[in-house]
Amino acid sequence: QKEVEQDPGPLSVPEGAIVSLNCTYSNSAFQYFMWYRQYSRKGPELLMYTYSSGNKEDGRFTAQVDKSSKYISLFIRDSQPSDSATYLCAMSRGLPSSASKIIFGSGTRLSIRP
Amino acid sequence: GAVVSQHPSRVICKSGTSVKIECRSLDFQATTMFWYRQFPKQSLMLMATSNEGSKATYEQGVEKDKFLINHASLTLSTLTVTSAHPEDSSFYICSARRVSGGRNEQFFGPGTRLTVL
Numbered sequence: 001q002k003e004v005e006q007d008p009g010p011l012s013v014p015e016g017a018i019v020s021l022n023c024t025y026s027n028s029a030f031q032y033f034m035w036y037r038q039y040s041r042k043g044p045e046l047l048m049y050t051y052s053s054g055n056k057e058d059g060r061f062t063a064q065v066d067k068s069s070k071y072i073s074l075f076i077r078d079s080q081p082s083d084s085a086t087y088l089c090a091m092s093r094g095l096p097s098s099a100s101k102i103i104f105g106s107g108t109r110l111s112i113r114p
Numbered sequence: 115g116a117v118v119s120q121h122p123s124r125v126i127c128k129s130g131t132s133v134k135i136e137c138r139s140l141d142f143q144a145t146t147m148f149w150y151r152q153f154p155k156q157s158l159m160l161m162a163t164s165n166e167g168s169k170a171t172y173e174q175g176v177e178k179d180k181f182l183i184n185h186a187s188l189t190l191s192t193l194t195v196t197s198a199h200p201e202d203s204s205f206y207i208c209s210a211r212r213v214s215g216g217r218n219e220q221f222f223g224p225g226t227r228l229t230v231l
Contacts, residue, residue, distance in 0.1 A: 008155075036222075043120075043207050043222035044158070088157060101148075102220055106157040 003027050006089055006105030014113050019076040023089035023105045026070065030091040030103075033065050035074045038086045038107065047087075048074065079112045086110070116142050118210050120223035127198055128231055135193045135226045137208030143188035144210035148220065149181070152205040164191040198230045 006023045013019055021035075032051055036044035048063040050056045050072075056063045062075040072091075076083055086107040094100025117140040127133050137147055145166045150158040162183055163171040170183035182194040191210075195202055205227050209220040 034219075041205070041225070041227065043118075043209075043225045046219060046221065049219060101160060101163070104157050109155075 001026055003103050004089065004091060004105045007108055008106050010109040010111055012111040012113060013079060015079060015081060017079050017112075019079050019083070019110060019112075021074040021076075021087050021089075021108050021110070023072050024070055025072070025091060025103075027093070028067070028070065029093045032092045032094070033063070033072050034090040034102070035061075035063055036088040036090060036104075038088060040085075044088055081112045081114050084111045116140075116210070116212050116219075116221040118208065118221045118223040120208055120226050122226060123224060124227045124229075126229045126231065129199055130197055133195045133198055133228060135195075135206055135208075135228075137191045137193070137210070137223050139189045139210040139212075139221070142210070142212050142214075144191075144212065145188060146211040147185060147191040148209045148211070149183065149191075149193050150207045150209070152207060152225075158207060161193075195228065198228070200230045203228055203230045 004025045035048040037047050038044040050063050050065050053065045053067045060077045064073040086109050088107045089105040090102045092100050092102045119138045121136045125133055147164040149161045151161050152158050160173050161176045164183045164185040166185045166188050172178045180196055185191040205225050207222055207225040209222045212219050
């Protein structure tokens with residue numbers, strides 16, 4: 001079983017729709033949760049960063065973490081064609097002073113139709 | 115956010131040659147950098163962790179003699195693919211760890227596309 005599971009998609013939605021992207025994980029030691037966006041042939045770009053459970057909102061993006069269910073989500077409101085990319089969830093165990101690895105999901109390819 | 119650069123962005127080489135890829139953190143110091151490989155439509159696979167001033171830590175299945183890593187300063191790590199073969203063709207991405215203000219983040223470079231003929 002992979003430590004992090006993510007549906008690879010592709011996911012196609014019309015412009016303006018609300019998008020929900022999800023990951024599940026198996027290791028309860030993860031404490032830091034991230035979402036990255038990767039455009040084709042580019043490096044990943046950090047979108048959201050959350051510590052432990054709860055919600056975090058940044059503009060049209062909302063990240064949710066439910067540690068009891070080992071489930072994280074990223075919501076995109078009022079989706080735009082420019083949001084079309086691959087979205088990677090990622091998580092790590094470590095406290096800021098440690099050098100722990102970040103474990104990535106396989107990524108979900110998202111396409112927003114004009 | 116922090117900026118990480120990679121050079122070159124694209125390289126094409128003949129089989130058997132060696133290729134060096136540079137990763138630089140431009141506006142912060144990074145004691146730890148990571149090298150990933152990404153095949154088409156797949157996620158990032160961690161190859162090795164590069165530690166400034168010490169030997170790199172390689173993931174299982176990654177040949178350390180084939181993928182040489184040097185982290186000589188707090189802003190530069192290099193990956194050298196030695197005796198490259200067509201199966202080494204891939205997208206190589208580095209990242210640099212920044213630890214500040216209670217946050218532990220990785221910032222990624224734009225990637226280097228390696229094609230071995």
